[in-house]
Amino acid sequence: MNRLSFLRVESGDTPQGRGVLRGDSLEFETTDGRSLDIRRQDIVSIVPGGEHELDYWSFLLGADYGLRDGNTDQIDLSGRLAVDRRTATLRFLNQYRGVYGSQNGRKITNNHRAKSQLDIFLTSRIFITMPAIEYFKDEFKNLKHRISTGGGVGYELIRNQSMELDVSIGAVHQHQESEAGGEESDDFAGTAGINFDMDFPGGTELDNSYMVYVVATDLNKTSHHFESILSVDIWG
Numbered sequence: 001m002n003r004l005s006f007l008r009v010e011s012g013d014t015p016q017g018r019g020v021l022r023g024d025s026l027e028f029e030t031t032d033g034r035s036l037d038i039r040r041q042d043i044v045s046i047v048p049g050g051e052h053e054l055d056y057w058s059f060l061l062g063a064d065y066g067l068r069d070g071n072t073d074q075i076d077l078s079g080r081l082a083v084d085r086r087t088a089t090l091r092f093l094n095q096y097r098g099v100y101g102s103q104n105g106r107k108i109t110n111n112h113r114a115k116s117q118l119d120i121f122l123t124s125r126i127f128i129t130m131p132a133i134e135y136f137k138d139e140f141k142n143l144k145h146r147i148s149t150g151g152g153v154g155y156e157l158i159r160n161q162s163m164e165l166d167v168s169i170g171a172v173h174q175h176q177e178s179e180a181g182g183e184e185s186d187d188f189a190g191t192a193g194i195n196f197d198m199d200f201p202g203g204t205e206l207d208n209s210y211m212v213y214v215v216a217t218d219l220n221k222t223s224h225h226f227e228s229i230l231s232v233d234i235w236g
Helices: none
Strands: 005-009 016-022 025-030 035-039 043-048 057-068 074-086 090-103 106-121 126-138 143-159 163-178 184-200 204-215 223-232
Touching: 043 143, 126 163, 143 184, 163 204
Parallel strands: none
Antiparallel strands: 005 016, 005 043, 016 025, 025 035, 057 074, 074 090, 090 106, 106 126, 126 143, 143 163, 163 184, 184 204, 204 223
């Protein structure tokens, strides 16, 4: 670990510097001249970077195309964009997912979801999310747009080299407008979510997320969103 990095340890400290892993301990030299001997089991996370702002950012762009020909001609398109900034104590997560489909020349699917949230770690495991913003539209659910804004609190159950698991709860305000008729409504909802990511040898990752919005003012508007993505690095 010769490059400049941030550590987050069980005590809640976030030293910055360079280190060498020897057996079950990390010999770490901080940027302010301290020498630390940290047990491997006490390391919650290592975030490389710090010399340049771009070191903290990661970018992911993906697209899918499906074509079925025969008695039914169907085209399915989807795109995904993720832009994240991570330090030892902050996570700024931004995601977009769009899906479009047509059958025999007739549009059958058209929805878009964009989400942005800032997570601030108060301890080595507990974080608050403030703010959290989500935009969603689905033409075939008669939803012109739904904007959810709010925040919450979360707890990181597991974080190591191969697995991340965190849970969260919160509350949001939702503004919604329908496609037909332009009816508008404002509601309040409680949220609960779970994120479970796994890294396998060979550059294979499985990322899973689930979120439920329980609308207190109208339970019929309660919604769920689950997403699971399996990806394999083939180059770089």
